[in-house]
Amino acid sequence: MTHRYLDLSAPIGLAHRGGWLRDGSGNVRTELENTAAAFQHAVDLGYRYLETDVHATRDGVLVAFHDDTLDRATDREGAIAALPYAEVGRARVGGSEPVPVMEELLDAWPRARFNIDVKSDAAVEPLADVLHRTRAWDRVCLGSFDQRRLDRVRRLMGPRVATSCGPVDVARLRVASLHSALRPLARRGVQCVQIPTRMHGFPVLSRDLIAAAHRLGMQVHVWTVNDTGVMERLLDAGVDGIVTDNTTGLRDVLAARGAWPAPPRDGRTAATPAAGTAPVAADQDGPRTR
DSSP: OGGGGGGGGGGEEEEEETTTTTTTTTTTSSOOOOOOOOOHHHHHHHHOEEEEEEOOTTTTOOEEEEBBTTTBBSOSSSSSSGGHHHHHTTTTTTEEEOOOOOHHHHHTTOOOOOEEEEEOGGGGGHHHHHHHHTTTTTEEEEOOOOOOHHHHHHHHHGGGGGEEEEEEHHHHHHHHHHGGGGGGOSSSOOHHHHHEEEEEEEOOBHHHHHHHHHHOOOEEEOOOOOOOOHHHHHHHHHHEEESSSSSSHHHHHHHHHTSSSSSSOSSSSOOOOOOOOBOOOOOOOOOOOO
């Protein structure tokens, strides 16, 4: 790999929005996505890579949050881009947890690496400002479902920040994987491709795509996989990372393969951040938004 973000041994686990956690009563809390509590739980399990999303408030504060409104995930309503942070900061995810500020997450876990989905155009410059202040260039990877936005991120931040493929990049890589004569179509200088197994019924992931990505020095990360049987098949197919909500399940799968950074245990584990074209079997949990 050509960027320090990916210099830890693969395969890797990425905790999707921090992943699911259990409270003191043993209840699985699926609603505490993108909260400090969820990220702490993943770090305690031994996760070195945390996946999150960012939006900017009306006054330019960068927050870790998936949706563009507070309505679904919190006890308040309104578009994040239309609200000052003073208002967003009063919202509670799952009724109990505040919406995190991205800079505070980077400061809280200085050894963790963050995979950041840039969800809005308004978030691009605040994100650049946060990375300047925190000097976190080597421990973030930036992506977006909007190719134009991702290209703007690349122009603004340059090669010191790792990026994943945007939708146009993925399409070019998928075509390039079909035949050696098409390889020049694939984009160079991208650190990883992060994809589902299928999208809109079309197979995206294949063994040929994995091989093509590896020839270009890219890692292949698949999202969002919660079934441990599917995790096993993907790892057997050669993927380099899995994005999951089922953080305990993926931890156990990787540990059984000797690929976990610390032995699994019931207590708290510290994180250690230093051929054919047939598609790989899809996640039986059904489609999830990244």
